[in-house]
Amino acid sequence: MQSRLLLYDTSNFINLPIGGQLTSISNFLRFLREKHPDVLEKMILVGVSEQPEKIGNLQKVNIHGMEVDFLPVALVETDLSHTQKSLRIAYVKGLLKYGKKLRIKKTDCNYIHTPEAYAAIKILNLFSACAVFSHGSFFNMEKGFRFFQKNKAIKSLFNTYLKFLLKTVRILFVLDKDSEEAYLPYNKQVFRVNNSIVPVLDSYPENKTFQKRLVFVGRLSKEKRVETILQAVELLDDSYAMTVIGDGETWDSLQKYQNSRIRLLGALKPAEVKEQLINQDILIMNSTIEGIPMTILEALSFGIPVVTTDVGGIGTVVRFGVDSEKTDGTAESIRVAVETIATEYERYAKEAYKQSQKFHYLEVNAYLWEKISRLWPNLSK
Numbered sequence: 546m547q548s549r550l551l552l553y554d555t556s557n558f559i560n561l562p563i564g565g566q567l568t569s570i571s572n573f574l575r576f577l578r579e580k581h582p583d584v585l586e587k588m589i590l591v592g593v594s595e596q597p598e599k600i601g602n603l604q605k606v607n608i609h610g611m612e613v614d615f616l617p618v619a620l621v622e623t624d625l626s627h628t629q630k631s632l633r634i635a636y637v638k639g640l641l642k643y644g645k646k647l648r649i650k651k652t653d654c655n656y657i658h659t660p661e662a663y664a665a666i667k668i669l670n671l672f673s674a675c676a677v678f679s680h681g682s683f684f685n686m687e688k689g690f691r692f693f694q695k696n697k698a699i700k701s702l703f704n705t706y707l708k709f710l711l712k713t714v715r716i717l718f719v720l721d722k723d724s725e726e727a728y729l730p731y732n733k734q735v736f737r738v739n740n741s742i743v744p745v746l747d748s749y750p751e752n753k754t755f756q757k758r759l760v761f762v763g764r765l766s767k768e769k770r771v772e773t774i775l776q777a778v779e780l781l782d783d784s785y786a787m788t789v790i791g792d793g794e795t796w797d798s799l800q801k802y803q804n805s806r807i808r809l810l811g812a813l814k815p816a817e818v819k820e821q822l823i824n825q826d827i828l829i830m831n832s833t834i835e836g837i838p839m840t841i842l843e844a845l846s847f848g849i850p851v852v853t854t855d856v857g858g859i860g861t862v863v864r865f866g867v868d869s870e871k872t873d874g875t876a877e878s879i880r881v882a883v884e885t886i887a888t889e890y891e892r893y894a895k896e897a898y899k900q901s902q903k904f905h906y907l908e909v910n911a912y913l914w915e916k917i918s919r920l921w922p923n924l925s926k
Contacts, residue, residue: 721858765793777879
């Protein structure tokens with residue numbers, strides 16, 4: 546019996562800046578478009594929409610020039626700093642409400658990028674087989690719960706659910722060694738992969754000069770510690786400028802830092818983010834929790850050195866002292882790291898571009914597809 550590929554994520558698969566994993570998914574779909582277009586023809590994307598009238602209606606969405614079936618099951622707000630409800634819960638409820646339209650079969654590959662979908666899929670078809678992409682440590686997810694910080698019972702229940710997922714899912718993809726080691730006791734089908742990028746530049750930009758332009762790209766959540774980054778900018782001399790790209794719950798509290806040196810642009814579409822990156826010199830990340838941030842890979846591809854904490858899988862994709870500098874998360878440490886890169890900027894920038902070539906989307910996704918198609922051989926038939 547022929548299998549279908551059903552892909553689940555809390556995004557609209559085009560331009561909604563929900564998180565860095567959108568780029569990873571887009572690159573996977575680009576790979577399929579170029580190498581396995583027959584798979585896209587019988588694929589369904591299950592996501593969200595900003596348009597209420599489209600919720601629950603099967604439709605088409607253009608993916609890299611090809612029309613693909615799309616079922617949005619939840620309404621999303623684009624203003625992430627003022628979201629009043631949990632998108633995770635809304636997505637699960639929507640999947641349970643509209644999921645019958647998917648007609649999930651035992652032979653289908655349910656490729657999940659948001660773990661909450663797993664339970665709903667099992668309710669819709671107990672015998673359905675699933676592959677899950679873990680974009681960050683599942684066991685750290687409770688720290689990112691925005692709506693349930695004071696409810697220990699819900700956090701405990703969610704952790705129990707995650708362990709059930711790990712034990713029963715057919716295949717798991719992870720981004721970092723820590724997650725791989727944490728999941729292996731529950732499931733032997735765990736594979737470490739990289740996030741991927743589509744190179745914009747064919748070669749290192751030889752005319753690149755250091756103009757002291759700093760940038761942060763990401764969701765403005767507490768674990769990103771963007772306020773500390775802005776405090777570090779204030780410690781640098783007045784010739785440095787900082788651009789913050791992103792939206793989230795700390796947006797309002799960061800407004801007091803806006804001045805002639807610090808700009809907060811809000812959420813931008815992926816293409817607009819890349820346009821901004823072309824004109825930046827150093828990316829600063831200060832997270833307490835990460836997988837492998839797509840932002841770092843994209844910055845490297847533009848020849849942009851990185852200042853970052855060494856958490857999650859970051860240390861596996863950058864080389865501290867070569868294309869990046871490590872910070873302990875304090876403003877003073879960030880200041881020192883920026884000034885260290887500034888002393889040898891051209892060397893750091895060239896090494897950053899060189900390192901980015903390891904994450905080409907064709908190579909990364911060929912490995913991922915090999916693992917999926919081995920377990921679902923009928924996907925390409």
